[in-house]
Amino acid sequence: MKILILFYGVFGVEYTLFEMEGERELARGIIEGIGTKTAINTYKYPDGETEHTVKEVSNPVSAIKWILHTLTSKTVIKNVEEIDAIGHRVIHGGTKYSRATIINNEVLNDVVDFSDLAPEHNPFNAQGIKASSQVFPSTPQVAVFDTAFYSTLKPEVYLYGLPYQFYTQYGIRKYGFHGIGHLCAAVEVSKLIHRSLKRMRIISLHIGRGSSITAIDKGEAVDTSMGFSPTGGLLMKTRCGDIDPLIVIYLAAKENLSLIGVENILNKNSGILGLAGTTSLKELAEKAEKGEKRAVCALNAFVYRIQKYFGGYYVSMGGVDAFVLTSRDDDSVPLIRSKIIKKLEFLGLKLDEKKNEKCCDKTMEISTRNSKVKIFFVPRNEELCIARETKEVVK
C-alpha cells in the first residue's frame, strides 16, 4: 500500500511517499514559490542527495500535478493508480475533530471555516486538498489534524482567564499544535522500549520552526505550551512565545503599528531571531559558546522556558517516566540538549553525554543507566505518522 502525504502551507507544499509495507519512505520533496514563474522543486533522494528543478507554477493544481509528474518520471511509481491514499496535514480541526477523518465536502468546508482560528495555515491546507482532489479524483483523501491530539485537555487546562462568552462565542481557548509530532515521537519511544503508552507519563519537546512542549499521560495529552495560536509558549525561532499580553497593546501604541503589524513582529521578527539575530540553533549555540552576550541571553532564555514548563508538567502528571526530544537534523544540537537536561537534573534526569554527542539518525535513549527519568531522542518524522493514520482511516 502506497500513501502520499501532502502538507500544503503558506510556504508551498511538502510531499512524501511511503510504502506502508515495512514503512519505507520512497520519495520526499518540497515545492516552493507556487504562483510564480520560478517555483523550485527540491527532490530529496533516499541517500540524502538533493536535486532542484525550476519552472513556472501558476496555481495549486499545477503544483500537485508536478508532484505526480516527479514521482512517475523518477519511476518511483508507474502511474496514478499506484497511490492508494493521500494524507493531508491540516493544522486546525477546531474542537470538532478529535481524530483523522476521510475528506468529504463537509470536512473540506470545516477546514475552510477554521481559517478564522488559523489564518496562516487552514486556507492553504484547504487549497491543497482541493487541488489534490482534482489531480487524484478517485483516490481517497484523509485529513490528519494537528490539534486533534489535544481533544483530551480538561477545561481547567484549556480555558483562559477571559470572559467566558469569548470561549462560547469565538472559541477562544487553548488548542495546542504539533499534536501529530508529539504523539508520533511518543509512539516511537513506546515501540523502542516495548512499553505501552498506557503505562507511561511522558514530557515531549518538539523543536523546529515552532517549538512546543506537551505532557502526555497514559497516551493522552494533558497540557501543552502552545495555545489559541502557535504564537504562545516556548521561545521559538521567530515567534515570541509567552509574553505579558499587554505588551501587544503597548507596542502598537509606541511604534504606531496596526494590529497586523504587531502580529507580524510577534510571529516573524521575535523569538531567538529578535534577541540574537539568527534563526539557526547551531549558530546560536556557537555564538553563545564564544560568549556573545545576546546569544547567551537568548539561549539561556530558550532553555529556561523549557525548564519552567517541565516543572509544571512534571507535577501535572505526578511525575515523569520519559522525556522525549524530537527535531530534524538541522535543529539537533547536542550542546542545547545538554544545557536543557542539566537544568532538570534535580528531577532525576541524567544525560549520557557521549550518546548525546553522537545522536542521532534514529530513535535512541540518551540518558545514563541510573537516570530516574529516561531521556530519548526521536528524529522528526510526522509524515510517517500521518501515513499510519491515513492507512487506519482508509482501512
Next chain:
Amino acid sequence: MRILVLNCGSSSAKYQLFDYEEVAAKGSVERIGESVSLFTHYSETFQTKKSPIDAPDHTKAIDKILEALNAKEKKIDAVGHRVVHGGEKFSSSVLIDSEVMKRVQDCIPLAPLHNPSNIKGIEACSALLPGVPQVAVFDTAFHQTLPDYAYIYGIPYSYYKKYRVRRYGFHGTSHYYVSNRAARLLNRPIEELKIVTCHLGNGCSIAAVKYGKSVDTSMGFTPLEGLLMGTRSGDFDPAVVLFLMEKENLDTVGANSVFNKRSGLLGISQTANDMREILRESKEGNELATLAFEVFTYRLKKYIASYSGVMGGVDAVVFTGGIGENAKEVRESSLSELEFMGVELDRRKNDELSAGEHIISKEDSNVAVLVIPTNEELVIAKETERICIS
C-alpha cells in the same frame, strides 16, 4: 521614631503611623478630587469612619491626615512612600531628593496609572512637612535580582533597549516580607532557603525566592500577567489580544479594560470577583464558579511546581493576601498533587486556621507550608527608619 507610611492612589491616600514599629494610628481618605471626600481614621484618641471632608487634591487630603495625627505637637520624623514602579533604576529603597524625584518621573510611562499619584503624595508631603526626610519604597525593587533570561521577553531586543519592555514583577515588598518571616518561623537563615511565595489578594502574584533573592515572578511588564486574579486574566496567548480587538471592535482602552476589569474569576464565573463568593456559588452547584476555581488553582499549582523546579527544589511554600490567608480550599487544592514532591499539608491545621502566622504542613513534611499575613506598611516603615538612621 514616628514614621508615617503613605500609599497614594489616583483618588485615595491610605496611611499608617508607626511609633517604634507599633501602629499608633491608621486610616484613609477616599474620593480625593470629588465634591465630597471620605475620611476614615483610627487611633486611641480619635476615631471616625467615612466622614465627609473637603479634599480637592492630595495635598488637602494629607493635610487633613496630619491634622488628625496631631503632627504639629507630636512631630513626624520621617515619611515612607509606597511607589509602584521603580523600573530598572531602583533596586532598593531610597531617600528622596530632587534627583530621585526625576527618576521616579522617568518611570511614569511604565506605570501611567500609579506613579503620578505616588509623586503627588511625595510632593504634598514636601510642602506640608518641610525638612522631614522622605523615603521611597518600590513595589518592583525586590524583583530587580531576576536574571536576564527570566526577565527578557522573546520580542525584538530593540524594544527592551528603547522602551525598557521586560518583566518587572510587582508586590515585591510583600514577597520580601513573607519570605523573611517564613525563614524566621522556620528558624533557619533565609540564605539557605528556597521559598515559593504566593501573594493572593485582589491582584495575585507568585515569586521564587532563592536564598533571599527573587529569581522569578509571575507578574511581568504589567500586573496583568501570571496567575488568574479577581478581575484580571493573567496569562493568555498574545495572539488572542489582536483576535479579540478585531472581533469585538475594541480599541486599546477597551481591550485593556476587558483584560483588567472583566476577566479573571469574574470573567469565567460571570458572577463574582471575590473568592469567597466563588466558593459559595460553587458549593451551591454553580458550574462556572467551580470552573473559575479550578482554573485558578490549576494555574497556581503549575506555577508553584515550575518555580520549585527553577530553584532546583523548594523548602517552603508561603501563602499570603486575602485569598492566601483565608481560602483553605485554594491552599488545599493548589497543593493537592504535590505530595510526591514532599509537600504534606496538615489538613486539620489548614482547616482550623486562626489569624496570625502559622505552619500548616505536617511535622515531617519535607516542604514546609506557611500562612503569613502580609504587612507591606511595616516593611515600608522599617525601610524608612533604616535609611534615615544610616
